[in-house]
Amino acid sequence: MQLQQLLGAAHVQDSTAGSAFLSDRHHVYHGQVAAVVHPASTEEVAALVRVCVHHRAPLVVQGGNTGLMGAATPDATGNSVLVLLDRMNRIRQIDTDNDTVTVEAGCILQNLQDAAREAGRLFPLSLGAQGSCTLGGNLGTNAGGSGVLRYGNTRELTLGLEVVTADGDIWNGLRGLRKDNSGYDLRDLFIGSEGTLGIITAATLKLFPLPKARSTALLAFDSLEQAVAFLSHARAGFGAELTAFELMSAACLALLRQQFPDGPQPFAQAPQAWFALLELSDNHSAEHARQSFEWVLGKAFELNLLADALIAESLAQSAALWQLRENMSEAQAREGRNMKHDISLPISRIAEFVRETDALLQAHFPGVRNLTFGHLGDGNLHYNVAAPLGQSVETHMAHYAALSALVHRNTQALGGSISAEHGIGQRKRELLAEVKSPVELELMRRIKQALDPRGLLNPGKVLP
Amino acid sequence: MQLQQLLGAAHVQDSTAGSAFLSDRHHVYHGQVAAVVHPASTEEVAALVRVCVHHRAPLVVQGGNTGLMGAATPDATGNSVLVLLDRMNRIRQIDTDNDTVTVEAGCILQNLQDAAREAGRLFPLSLGAQGSCTLGGNLGTNAGGSGVLRYGNTRELTLGLEVVTADGDIWNGLRGLRKDNSGYDLRDLFIGSEGTLGIITAATLKLFPLPKARSTALLAFDSLEQAVAFLSHARAGFGAELTAFELMSAACLALLRQQFPDGPQPFAQAPQAWFALLELSDNHSAEHARQSFEWVLGKAFELNLLADALIAESLAQSAALWQLRENMSEAQAREGRNMKHDISLPISRIAEFVRETDALLQAHFPGVRNLTFGHLGDGNLHYNVAAPLGQSVETHMAHYAALSALVHRNTQALGGSISAEHGIGQRKRELLAEVKSPVELELMRRIKQALDPRGLLNPGKVLP
Structure with missing residues (x-):
């Protein structure tokens, strides 16, 4: 009632049963709320927080609800006020x-x-x-x-x-x-x-x-070690012109061909194990970008840092190559759920990580299929693991906790992070307690206590 | 005594009278300490802190003692332990x-x-x-x-x-x-x-x-507005190749000529009011850098974004141009103390700031001389103000507080910061209370309380 006075009745929903806001987009996390509110200004958000403080009501803010860690899904108590800032979009x-x-x-x-x-x-x-x-x-x-x-x-x-x-x-x-x-x-x-x-x-x-020109190429590598060495060469040769270096395994390309038979099919017969989508952004001109490409790729071939390359000759070809990368999540979804790990590693340890972890998984979970891709230039792997051929997704997913523990243990051992870009949310909250030192957890808790002493902001998220 | 047991007698100085550690490099701030210690490892630093916590002794860490805000100078109580990490330099x-x-x-x-x-x-x-x-x-x-x-x-x-x-x-x-x-x-x-x-x-x-080539130029501008417009043009044309854009006023160049008569004397007769040292770092080659220069500077002349340009044709010429910038502090020091203001502003407000503040200073402190230089590409001005010709430095410096208040008020009014890169230390501690909102100060105090509840780390610095 107080919320309606504050924000106007049209901007407060009390009845939210079945609302999309209450689950994450993959329907893994579900919650309940006391109300959903749409404040129109910073002042209204501030007033809203003061009302919630008065009533000791938790506040959960939700954006586009596209997160993967359940960070924007309220808990099950039904006490929370869900805050949507869709009216604050200027x-x-x-x-x-x-x-x-x-x-x-x-x-x-x-x-x-x-x-x-x-x-x-x-x-x-x-x-x-x-x-x-x-x-x-x-x-x-x-x-x-x-x-x-x-x-x-x-x-x-x-x-x-x-x-x-x-x-x-x-x-x-x-x-x-x-x-x-x-x-x-x-x-x-x-x-x-x-x-x-x-x-x-x-x-x-x-x-x-705005860059004057963008150039795209799909590169093939004999090994992940070669891809890492190429990346170092490309960083030196292109400098800040290098704007993307997206890794895809041969298994990922095969899955794309299978799930998107009408989509682009580059390197369909290639024997290489690893591929990368490289993007160059140039301040001068398309001609200049092409020269840079020739210069750096030519040198890479000479130095045996590259097995093969497919350079987009038009905007359409460039878009087709990017489409591969953009279809990756959907291709995996069409095949059925798999186990996702958004991890990062020092780039120098990535080849070692993949080799050792792949082998360990085969030893413990024979037949599982690695669908590894990610932002190699940032050391960020989406180390996804699909069911063995012929095994049901349900049977596979029953091992999620055990398999992930192994992946995260290896990540940790090589100086990596259990969350590169997806955050912690509720999904990795308990995992955080395992991988962070007591000192780091204590520092985080003190900061939470200092800035949110009543614990009303997004309770149950991030901190174990 | 406990410290000597911990670190070894050779690494603890009890007698520090006259030590350079007790004053900042400009001899503005002076302090006293109970001991100066040189721990050799992270573990020794940790043990040292625990001893200090036990005795409630404050800890002040000092690096190269080159700071300008007195942040590394201990207070006058003589209770502090001064920590030097010179043995931890691996x-x-x-x-x-x-x-x-x-x-x-x-x-x-x-x-x-x-x-x-x-x-x-x-x-x-x-x-x-x-x-x-x-x-x-x-x-x-x-x-x-x-x-x-x-x-x-x-x-x-x-x-x-x-x-x-x-x-x-x-x-x-x-x-x-x-x-x-x-x-x-x-x-x-x-x-x-x-x-x-x-x-x-x-x-x-x-x-x-490592860049393959570096190119340097000294550019002349009719106005600060023109320099800002050129910078925008150069960012678009050079992209990340643009690695420095250092502003100097005509008064700064004149002072350099006067204090370093044997140094480089570029643009000695130029009528322009503002100059900038531009550096380009190129991943390809010196030839490529030269082409970029011609391309971007040529266009800038066409668009009237540039009055004149002096492009270094050799490493020696490039070094001579950089020497101008590097001699700037010394040239000012040789002329006598002046009032320094390390401020930053949105780049779009810099011309307005300089015009208005220069005028205001003339109205209130007739004859003062602006020696403005800085990192224009970062919006960072060293807005220094020297005594009117013929006025003693002492008379001039007596107005420091009043003049600085005016400079900082204008900085604040245009959305700037009272400390761009020098920090707060003890020098701007009280000023911080004037320019920050009570909300921001309260958040900072809570964080200090959360991470250093006993207040033993560098007391009297940063927080008002």
């Missing part, structure tokens, strides 16, 4: 001389990309869910995607934030500054905290010049 | 496939640059004090310098940290990962906290390919 300002944009958290990523392009600038965050995910979600999870190699994660793209604190105060930290050393870095603490430390309502983000 | 590991280096906090920046270069890599942090400042100090202050435009501040160069907490525990966060979303971002909280939240003992940092 682009407040684009400053082309400063190369910044200030945008509200409810803005859909693709809308921001489009607005930047219209202003003659690039907003480089790019990921599969960009048509429905929101900037608030990207900030809450420090989203990665396929442009990280050149432009960094969401954190590196962010200069300033506006946050409503757990007390219902507004912190205006919307600074468009590239250098600012005036006190503790609150910004980066809120980014990636998955709604557990504050509610991000707006951000000031970096923009970049 | 480069623990260089991983060229992962493009990372793990280094101890006591390592001098230039030694790290050299080690990276020997491994065929670039560590891009570059600043005037690099021959004596340490990585620990760079991390503690989130140091900037002249490579930020392309490579970011120290924070953006850091992947992982090792920190001794205020409880004397060791947090091993030395991860060499480019994507890692597993819990709160402790790393960036410790970076830039100036030794008030923990003691950074080591870091894993990013390395980059």
